[in-house]
Amino acid sequence: MDQQRTLVVWCPDWPLTAAGTDPAIPAVVLSSARVSACTPAARATGVRRGQRLRDAQRFCPELTVLEADPEGETRAFEQVVALVEEVCPRVEMIRPGLLAIPARGPSRYYGGEESVATLIRDAVLSRDFICAVGVADGVFAANLAARAALDDTDGLCLIPSSGTAEFLARHPVSVLDLPDLTDVLVRLGIRTLGRLVELPLRDVLARFGAEGATAHRLASGLEARPPATRPPGEDLSAHLEFEPPIEQSEPAVFAAKSLADLMHAKLGERGLACVRVEVEASTTDGQSLARLWRHDGLLSSLAVAERVRWQLDAWRTAGRLTGSLARLALTPDQVVIDTGRQLPLWGQAENDEHVSRAATRIQVMLGHTAVTRPRLAGGRGPAEQVVRVPWGDTTAPALPAEHPWPGRVPRPAPSIVPAEPRSARILDTTGEPVTVSGRSVVSAPPTQLVVGRETFTITAWTGPWPIREYWWDRRRSRRCARFQVTTDDGRAWLLTVENGQWAVEAIYT
Amino acid sequence: MRPSRRQRAAEALAKVAGTEHLYTALEEFSLPVLPAFHGLLSGLPRGQVVSLDAPGALALALLAGASQEGSWSAVVGLPELGAVAAADLGCDLDRVLLVDRPADRWADVTAALLEAVDIVLLQPPARPQAGIVRRLTALARRSGCALITTGGWDGASVRLRVESSSWLGVQQGHGHLHSRRVKVVAEGRRTGGRPRSAWLWLPGPDGSVSSAELASVTNMSERQASTTTPVSSTHQVA
Numbered sequence: 001m002d003q004q005r006t007l008v009v010w011c012p013d014w015p016l017t018a019a020g021t022d023p024a025i026p027a028v029v030l031s032s033a034r035v036s037a038c039t040p041a042a043r044a045t046g047v048r049r050g051q052r053l054r055d056a057q058r059f060c061p062e063l064t065v066l067e068a069d070p071e072g073e074t075r076a077f078e079q080v081v082a083l084v085e086e087v088c089p090r091v092e093m094i095r096p097g098l099l100a101i102p103a104r105g106p107s108r109y110y111g112g113e114e115s116v117a118t119l120i121r122d123a124v125l126s127r128d129f130i131c132a133v134g135v136a137d138g139v140f141a142a143n144l145a146a147r148a149a150l151d152d153t154d155g156l157c158l159i160p161s162s163g164t165a166e167f168l169a170r171h172p173v174s175v176l177d178l179p180d181l182t183d184v185l186v187r188l189g190i191r192t193l194g195r196l197v198e199l200p201l202r203d204v205l206a207r208f209g210a211e212g213a214t215a216h217r218l219a220s221g222l223e224a225r226p227p228a229t230r231p232p233g234e235d236l237s238a239h240l241e242f243e244p245p246i247e248q249s250e251p252a253v254f255a256a257k258s259l260a261d262l263m264h265a266k267l268g269e270r271g272l273a274c275v276r277v278e279v280e281a282s283t284t285d286g287q288s289l290a291r292l293w294r295h296d297g298l299l300s301s302l303a304v305a306e307r308v309r310w311q312l313d314a315w316r317t318a319g320r321l322t323g324s325l326a327r328l329a330l331t332p333d334q335v336v337i338d339t340g341r342q343l344p345l346w347g348q349a350e351n352d353e354h355v356s357r358a359a360t361r362i363q364v365m366l367g368h369t370a371v372t373r374p375r376l377a378g379g380r381g382p383a384e385q386v387v388r389v390p391w392g393d394t395t396a397p398a399l400p401a402e403h404p405w406p407g408r409v410p411r412p413a414p415s416i417v418p419a420e421p422r423s424a425r426i427l428d429t430t431g432e433p434v435t436v437s438g439r440s441v442v443s444a445p446p447t448q449l450v451v452g453r454e455t456f457t458i459t460a461w462t463g464p465w466p467i468r469e470y471w472w473d474r475r476r477s478r479r480c481a482r483f484q485v486t487t488d489d490g491r492a493w494l495l496t497v498e499n500g501q502w503a504v505e506a507i508y509t
Numbered sequence: 510m511r512p513s514r515r516q517r518a519a520e521a522l523a524k525v526a527g528t529e530h531l532y533t534a535l536e537e538f539s540l541p542v543l544p545a546f547h548g549l550l551s552g553l554p555r556g557q558v559v560s561l562d563a564p565g566a567l568a569l570a571l572l573a574g575a576s577q578e579g580s581w582s583a584v585v586g587l588p589e590l591g592a593v594a595a596a597d598l599g600c601d602l603d604r605v606l607l608v609d610r611p612a613d614r615w616a617d618v619t620a621a622l623l624e625a626v627d628i629v630l631l632q633p634p635a636r637p638q639a640g641i642v643r644r645l646t647a648l649a650r651r652s653g654c655a656l657i658t659t660g661g662w663d664g665a666s667v668r669l670r671v672e673s674s675s676w677l678g679v680q681q682g683h684g685h686l687h688s689r690r691v692k693v694v695a696e697g698r699r700t701g702g703r704p705r706s707a708w709l710w711l712p713g714p715d716g717s718v719s720s721a722e723l724a725s726v727t728n729m730s731e732r733q734a735s736t737t738t739p740v741s742s743t744h745q746v747a
Contacts, residue, residue, distance in 0.1 A: 355581050358625030359606060362618050372607045374592035386592040388607060410685050412712045413593035415566040445681065460679040484686050490674030492686050506591065508676065508686060509565035 005103040005113070005161070007135045008142035009084060009120060011077070012150060013037050014097025017129065018076035019066050026060045028053075031068035070096065074310035075317045080131075081291075082318070083123045088116065092276055092292040096310075100139050100294075117156050131155065137164040140218045144171060164221045169194025176215050181208060193219035223275075223336070236272075238262040239329035245284045247324045249312045252281075253305050254364050259330045260304035267332060274332030277304060279311050282327040289315055292333055302360045302392075304330065359391040368392075376401040380408045380467065381482075382417045382494065382506045407467060409482060414494055414506035421496065421503035425450040426458075426483075436481050436497050440464050449487060449495075451504055456487035464497070540627060540655055542574035543599065545718045548707040549695040550667065553628065553657075556650040557699070560658045560665035566594060566711050567671055567693065568630055570718050571657055573599035580604065580627035585619055586611055587632045587659070597716050616641045623654045630657045639663065667697040672706065688714045690721045 011017060015029040015037040026042035028035045035051045046059035057063055073096035081099060085091055088106040093099050101120075107113040117133045124131040132152075134145025136159035145167070149157035159167045171193050173182040190196050196204070196219045205213040214224045238259040246252060256279075267273060277299075280290040293307045308328070315321035359371045372388035378399030379385045385401065385408075426434040428444035435443045442464060449456045463483030470476040480498035482505070487493065492508035539552030553559065553575060561568055564587055572582050572595065581604045584590055588609035596602050606626065611618040615633065622629050623645070633642075646664045649656040658665070672694045678687035691711045696704040708721040 354625040355606065358621045361621050362608060362611075365614055365617060365621075366608070366611065370608060370610070372609065374595075374602045374605060374607060376593065376596060376602065382591060382593060388609070391606070410687075411597065411716055412686065412688075413591055413597050415569055415591045415594040416564065416589045417591045418589050442682075460676075460681060460684075462679045462682060462684050484679055486676045486679050486686075490671070490676070490691075492676040492679070492689075508689070509563065509674075 005107070005135065005137060006139050006142040007101045007103040007106075007113070007117060007120070007133065008094075008139065008146045009080070009099050009101075009124065009131055009133050010143070010146035010150070011080060011097045011124070011129055011131045013039060014077065015068060015073055016066070018073040018096065019069070021064070021066070023130075025064060026062060027064035027066060028056055029066045029068050036068055070306075071310050071313050073097065075314040078314040078318045078320075079127065080124055080129055083127060084120055087119050087123055090292070092294065094139070094143075094294040098143070100142065103135055113158055114156070117158065121155050125155075132157070135159065136167065137161055137221055138223055140224070141168055141221055144168070144175060165197070168219060168221055169197065173215075173219075176218060178211060178215060181211055181215055184208075236263065236266050236270075236274075236335065237329055237331035238266065239280075239327060241327050242325055245324035245326045249309060249316070249325075252312060252325055252328055253309045255328055256308035256330065257301050257305040257360070257364055259328065260299075260301035263304075263330050263332060264301060267335065267338070271338055272332075272335045273338035274335050276333040277307075278329075278331040278333050279308050280327075280329040280331065281312065281315070281321065281325055282329075283321065283323040284326045285323045287321070287323065289321060295332075300360075302363065305364060356391075363391060378403055378405055380405055380469065382409060382414050383419070385413075386417075407465070409465075409494060412508070414508045416507040416509055418504070418506070421505050422451060424495065424502045424504050426495065426497075426502050433502075435500060436464050440466050440481060446483075446485065449485060449493065456489060456491075458485045459488055461485040463495075538653070540575040540580060541578050543570060543718050545709050545720050546571070546574070546707075548720070549669070549693060549705055550699070553655040554666060554699065555627075555653040555655055557666040558646055558649060558656045558658060558662055558664060559667045559669060560660070560662040561668075562659075562670040564590060564632060564659040565671070566598065566689075567669065567691075568657060568659060569595040569600060570598050570711060571669075572605075572628055572630060573718070575628055575655075576600040576604060581606070581625070582628040582630065583608065583622040583626045584630045585622065585632065586615055586634075587630065590630075598712060598718060616645065619645055619656075620648055623648050623656065624652045626654060628655045628657065630659075632659045633662070635660075637662075665697060666699045667695055669693055669695050688712060 013023070016027055016039050019029070021027045021039060023039050024041050025039060026045060026047070027039045028042055028047060029037040030053060033053060035047060035049055035053065035056050037049065038047045042060055042063060047056045047063070053065065077096040081091055081093065084099065084101070088101055091099050091101055103113055103116065106116045110116045110119060113135045117135055121131060121133045132146045132149040132155045134142045134147070134149050134157045136142040136145045141159060141164050145157040145159050149155055169192060172191055173185045173193060173196060175193070176182055185196065196216060199216070201213065201216050204216045208215070218224055240255050240259055274295050276292045277295045278290055278292050280288065282288040291311055295304070312321065362371050369390045371391040373391060375387050375389050377385055377387045378401050426446045427448040427450065428434050429447050432444070434446045446458050446461050449458055461483060464481035466481045467478065469478045478498070480496045483495040483497070485493050485495060493504055494506040494508070496503050496505045539554045542550055542552055553571065559571070569590070576582055577599050583606040585608045592602060595605070606622070608618050619629060619631055642663055645656065670693070672692045674689060674691040676686055676689045678684050689711055690708060692706055692708050694704050694706045710719045710721045713719050
């Protein structure tokens with residue numbers, strides 16, 4: 001089947017444009033501690049996407065750092081989408097900052113691809129958004145064309161059908177955005193898409209599996225997956241009527257999660273995946289809004305629900321969605337055969353499906369960071385030795401636990417570790433507060449521990465164990481001494497004294 | 510002819526006997542606990558509630574047995590729980606979920622987890638509503654998940670509490686904590702109405718949980734003498 005002519009509109013560095021940053025100021029947007037976008041000014045100094053913040057700041061110490069805000073980006077991008085929709089309908093959002101349109105219809109209507117591209121570019125530029133427009137066969141090639149267009153003075157790049165393969169062949173394999181695969185390819189000496197296409201598809205499939213075959217198809221200018229022809233009239237969509245209609249978006253997002261589950265199940269039992277998913281919301285006053293989102297069979301149900309949240313937010317902010325929500329529908333658009341994902345053979349066990357479902361359900365209820373998994377980390381105090389990683393994230397602790405940590409509080413570990421140390425008072429036999437001198441001399445043996453309104457009699461004590469940490473870092477620098485005491489109620493306490501202030505760091509109970 | 514009262518009573522009894530049989534079958538289906546607890550509990554009963562007096566090492570040790578065998582556990586509403594202590598007592602942290610601050614959604618969160626994991630350790634708010642308590646107890650029974658609560662819980666089949674506890678290793682101004690001997694008392698339906706008690710090392714000098722009955726204490730004190738190490742100098746620079 002011939003590839004569809006596709007037009008891609010790309011707004012470079014959208015996360016920064018959405019945040020309202022001046023392109024002349026070096027600034028970066030971070031997501032999971034890596035640079036996900038940067039301004040031209042930052043790029044000029046050597047900052048690149050995927051860098052760690054530390055490296056980026058080495059290139060450019062005066063860097064402004066922003067946190068990623070996908071909802072805000074979608075909201076802001078809604079303006080661009082509205083502009084493009086005035087020229088032609090059926091806009092497909094790939095992600096905030098990037099959208100695609102099937103080019104055949106509009107180019108017939110407006111008399112040629114170039115005139116459509118010019119119209120769209122001018123419409124977007126009229127609101128002072130920087131953009132580039134590329135037209136080629138398929139989304140992948142059109143996206144690359146849009147990137148090439150940015151260097152052109154007119155911001156347009158049209159690749160004819162006959163020239164798409166040649167155009168793609170020039171690009172390095174890294175544009176596939178499959179780091180695990182391209183890493184191997186480069187080491188095998190296959191540096192450009194042209195070289196990859198020269199290899200027979202069967203051999204690539206045999207060596208690299210479904211992922212390799214996808215890459216080969218993309219590189220030869222085909223869709224990532226062969227399209228699946230379906231008998232017409234089969235309903236693969238999932239929808240839900242809200243009775244009574246709902247005002248807030250939270251229940252809608254929760255519904256979207258289960259709708260996405262339902263849609264995935266319907267597709268899954270037919271062995272299909274969808275390229276795009278259409279989010280359609282209807283209100284009680286008869287309004288109906290729809291938007292396509294790129295899916296590619298890669299989004300989890302939670303990811304779909306997240307996009308629904310962004311989309312509802314964006315519509316509400318733009319004032320296009322007023323009144324309460326009566327119906328929400330998810331429709332798969334352009335179904336393809338699902339080639340599946342290769343699960344790891346051993347190790348990295350897949351999470352239990354029930355657990356994963358419950359965890360994501362709670363995340364929808366309470367937010368992404370509400371469900372965590374403990375990971376052991378390096379540190380001396382009990383609170384530093386654990387980091388809580390949100391469910392679904394794979395961030396490794398900054399400090400490894402295996403290294404020797406001289407001066408670490410000896411085992412056993414306390415079973416109660418308050419997030420913030422609780423202030424306390426330690427008194428000696430005369431009722432005077434116990435102090436520790438700079439030379440670690442205790443003024444008198446402690447006999448009473450006062451925490452809040454409770455007073456405990458100390459039966460045994462040990463310390464001080466002085467700690468001097470991070471003396472080179474003014475913010476984290478810390479000088480204190482630790483004590484362990486046991487009290488008459490059978491508990492034991494880990495206490496710290498810092499600048500004459502006593503605090504309960506942990507309780508052994 | 511109407512059945513006599515005696516007949517009806519016999520029928521009713523037969524029905525009850527049937528269900529009773531069912532319940533015992535269910536009860537035999539329980540999650541493993543660390544061997545040291547065998548004097549108190551043969552296992553964590555699935556679908557039943559075990560209540561503890563307060564959060565602490567006892568709660569973590571109860572999770573450890575099943576966690577070692579590959580069960581998933583979830584901890585709700587206990588942001589202060591020491592994960593390092595849990596790992597030391599034998600919990601597999603890869604299969605632990607934490608929901609630290611469920612706020613007023615604690616019941617929904619617990620309900621979602623009861624259907625997914627094998628053990629839920631829950632710290633309910635100070636006075637949970639009786640209706641919610643009943644609902645969660647029923648949900649636990651239906652899903653076959655063991656629910657451990659800290660603080661009181663109506664309908665708990667076993668109540669465990671630490672009756673006496675003494676930490677060893679700290680002297681007047683020297684030493685460091687190395688072990689704790691506790692007396693744990695279990696009461697409730699599953700213990701046959703009679704409280705059972707056991708002395709445990711929680712944790713012992715080697716970090717594990719083991720029995721601390723008098724017979725084993727003499728052995729332990731010999732082991733202690735050999736494992737106690739002096740505290741090294743802690744004046745260190747990071």
